[in-house]
Amino acid sequence: LYWMSPTIVSSVIFVGCALWKSAPLNASTIFTVLATLRVMSEPVRIIPEAIAAVIQVSVSFDRLNNFLLDDELKIDEIERSGLEKSGTAVDIQAGNFSWDPETKIPTLQNIN
Template sequence: MIAQTKVSLDRITSFLRLDDLQSDVIERLPKGSFDTAIEIVDGNFSWDLSSHNPTLKDINLRVCRGMRVAVCGTVGSGKSSLLSCMMGEVPKISGILKLCGTKAYVAQSPWIQSGKIAENILFGKEMDRERYERVLDACYLKKDLEVLSFGDQTVIGEWGINLSGG
């Protein structure tokens, strides 16, 4: 138990010693004020500011509202770093990063909150029945919910234990 406590404290200490994220990395524009959802112009970003080679160099990207974009590449090519840049998590060396509206990031490791299925879908937002139904359709969840006795009001156990089996 002492060893686990030391490891945990070391991790917390390491986290607390990190520099704060730069607040001026992203130029935030109000939703609907710009046709472009995300724009990067001549962006240079680096996880390590002391390095002479940026993690991402000369990035130019424009994603318009409503576009669907796939980020593809080989292992280590910078896909996750590009997404982290858009979240403002990678220090910007130079360039412009504009974001219009809100953003969400879904990590590569799935996770479920303890609570009702509906709460996991809404994720703290107010219920908008029309939008909620579109999400259920888009994720093909309606058949799954029909199998559950309480539908989307089914309580999910720790780690989704009562949803095991696929």
């Protein structure tokens, strides 16, 4: 139906002109109306793509904003040590993790 809209619109315009006799239906009038509708149809087809792009930009800005305004790591709660010969890159001892910083009970508790 969306791709049929130029045909439907031009048909409605020509039927309206024929019924109300508001403009003569000769070749020059028909050509002018069809050319005008053709020029106007391309921006109308781009509108859904533009709306989708604006929504994607809005979502991206929200994600960037949340990332940039997120709390930093608390340096005093992280212990960094040099790499040892054990082969482990990360060692967690009694780790408590939560997605929401306001929750009192962590999502993951006592991770070793």
